[in-house]
Amino acid sequence: MKAFLGVGCLWAGLALAQSPHPTTYCNPMDIAYRYNFEQLNDSISYRSGADPVIVNHSGTYYLFLTLAGGYWQSKDLGHWTFITPSRWPFEGVVAPAAISVRDTLYLLQSTDAQRPILFSTAPETGRMEFYNRWLPALPRVVPYMIGAWDPAFFYDEDRDEWYLYWGSSNDLPLFGIRLDKRKNLAYTGDPVPLLELHPDEHGWERFGYDHRDTIRPFKEGAWMTKYRGKYYLQYSGPGTEYNVYANATYVGDAPLGPFRYAPYNPISYKPGGFMTGVGHGNTFQDHYGNYWNTGTPWIAVNWNFERRIAMFPAGFDADDELYVNTRFGDFPHYLPTKKWTTSDELFTGWMLLSYRKPCTASSTLDTMQASRVTDENPRTFWVAQHNREGEWLQLDLQREMEVRAVQVNYTDYRSNLYSNDSNVVYTQFRLSHSRDGRTWQPLADLTHDRRDRPNAYVELEQPVRTRYLRYEHVYVGSPHLAISDFRVFGYRTPDRRKPPKIPTRFMAIRDQDARNVFVSWKAVPGVVGYNIRWGIASDKLYQAYQIFADQPTQKEIRALNIGQAYYFAIEAFDENGVSSLSEVVHVP
Structure with a gap:
């Protein structure tokens, strides 16, 4: 270990392989997930993100999440900056509704009471104003419904009409209602029940891991997309706690229906791999007109509702069927730079090199061994004996390979942080590599980066041919250094890249x-x-x-x-x- 640290002193004079201008991203999205106090779970805190809404507003993307204390902005969908707003709902925002109409961005929190709509014409500054002081109580179609939980705005430009959709329940339907722009988006008429779940007919709507539970499933996460005169009312189910959380759609000819179930449902579904469960998000278009769908993958280490967020290429096929491409959805993908012909174009083709590869560590706490960081399971993790600079992980690819990118995924093991203070909550580390396990070269240096990156994704500017990779720890805010997965992407033999044989007897x-x-x-x-x-x-x-x-x-x-x-x-x-x-x- 001392010899390795001695090599670390030479970093300042050596060129790094990491890209200063990344062109790819990898799910879960690499953002500063906020410590979430929705549920402390025996005084254990954790970083989490859920229920994303990405809005393309005036050439900038804005990302809103559950209980984040603010929002993020990006120009390219890859580099996100957190914005602390000037005004924010007092209880925090859960599953927000956000929409951009002309020069204004509108925001509404989930609420079971009367709450205001906020707006901003300069969201990049954090400046938020009251659009109205509160929405009136909903017309009492059901006895206890006052406000809209899990809301989604929709503006129909062709009709110049506004609508709100909402619902999060395993017994009530999703609802919709028209809003009156002349009366500060007040409700017009009564809420219209729009859809129910039918797990007896739709296998994917059954609850539990791989749909094996008999609990009555939940419907939530409403979103509306209009395409070629049709209205795609999207929803999520059967529940966020498992690998099968998905997005689906009903299709209608008017904003409040009637709607018909799409036979190709679910539209976004990812039950296998590293990041599983992709329900409760939204559908949006990027600067080039490409469609994307966001969702909420499942972590469930400290609490069953501990989650991250993801985004996937999406679109409409020749038959106007809405689809989301989650194939290799947690492998590196290109960020959009043009209109694509097919969503498969965004997959880099960089393959997973680290699965089940041997890994050693500087130390281990109890039985939480280093071997867990290559099992592609975010619910198992390595914990170092001490959270201090110099602790390390070393991965052996077992032969020289071409490395293109690395992802380091942290776990909040027995965390006690109750603040998102940037002076405390950040991550710092170095990556190095070696062809022989003795002579090490720098790969990436995040020791001067004061961002919190619990799912840090590092794209290399140029591919590196190497066998061993090493993570050297510098700082993480939580009391323990815990890493769930140390993922490496690239090619085994780039000069002789033969695809595998086709599986037979299928x-x-x-x-x-x-x-x-x-x-x-x-x-x-x-x-x-x-x-x-x-x-x-x-x-x-x-x-x-x-x-x-x-x-x-x-x-x-x-x-x-x-x-x-x-x-x-x-x-x-x-x-x-x-x-x-x-x-x-x-x-x-």
Whole structure:
């Protein structure tokens, strides 16, 4: 360890490989997640983010989250700066409604009482004003409904009409109502019930891990998108606590319906991989007209509602069907710089190099071993014996590979922080690499960065050919140094990049309960994992369930809609790339 620290003294004179102008991002989004006191859980605090809304306003993106004490701004969707507003709802914002109309950004918190709408014509300054002092109590369609919880604004430019959608319940429907712009967006008429869940027909709406619980599911996260004259009323379910949290849509010809269930639901679904659960977000367009969908992945270390946020390329296909591309959704993707032809263009192709690779550490607290940082599970983690500068992790890729990016994911193990004071809450570390395990070169230096980056993503300016990577700790605000995953991306043999073989003997057999299907395949030697893909047509395989190769070569998918035929296929991936799809199997 002393020899390694001695090398660290030479960093100032050596060139770093990290990119000063990153062109990629990796989910979960690399932002300063705020310490969240919604639930202290036996005095343990944690950083969290949930229920994102990204608004494209006057050439700048603004990101609003649950209980953040402010919001973020970005010019490119990759570099986010936190803004502390001049005025903020007294209790904090939960699952906010935000919208940009002409030169004004509007904001409404979730509320079960009467609350104001805020607005800003200069949100980059943090200046917020009252648009109205409070919305009146909702017309009492149900006895105890006063305010709108989980609200979403919608402005129909063609009609010059305003609407509000809301709801978060496992017994009440989602509602919508028209707003009167002439009366400071006061309610007009009675709330209209718009949709319910039907888990007896829609397998993905069942609660629990892999939809295996009988608890009545929750519907929430309303959002409206208008496309080619159709209204896409989006919602999330069956609950944020598990890997199957998803977004879906109903489609109508008018802002308040009637709406019909889209047979290709859910639209955003990611039950497998590192970041799972992608419900409760919004759909927005970037500067180039591309669509994106945001969501709330599941962490659940300190509390079941501990979460992060993610964004995925989205769009409408030739049949006006809304889809979200979550395939390899927690691998690096390019930030948008133009209008794309297909959302697959944004996937960098950089593959996961660190899965189950051996890892050693400077020290270990109790049984929380370093091997946990390469298992692609955010709910397992390494904890150092001390939170002090010089603690380290060392990863062996087991051969020289081409490294393109690294992601360091922290865990708030037994945290006691009750403040988001930037003088206390920040992360600092160094990354280095070696081809032989003895001579080390700098890779990235975040020791002068005072940001909090609990999911720090580091893109390299140039690829680096190396075998060993090392994390050297400098500072984290919480009392323990805990890291859940040390993820490395690139290629195993960039000069001889052969994709893996196509999985064979792929079968998909629908259960007697038509909400379920059993898939199986023959293992492909040497691969890292597989993507089971499916959809309602052979060229619409929008859904994906990622399975690692050390798991069984069979899986029950419990997310189908009764009465809908499907098509299934599978692909393998390794450290060089992705195989071609298997033969597509029709599942009537």
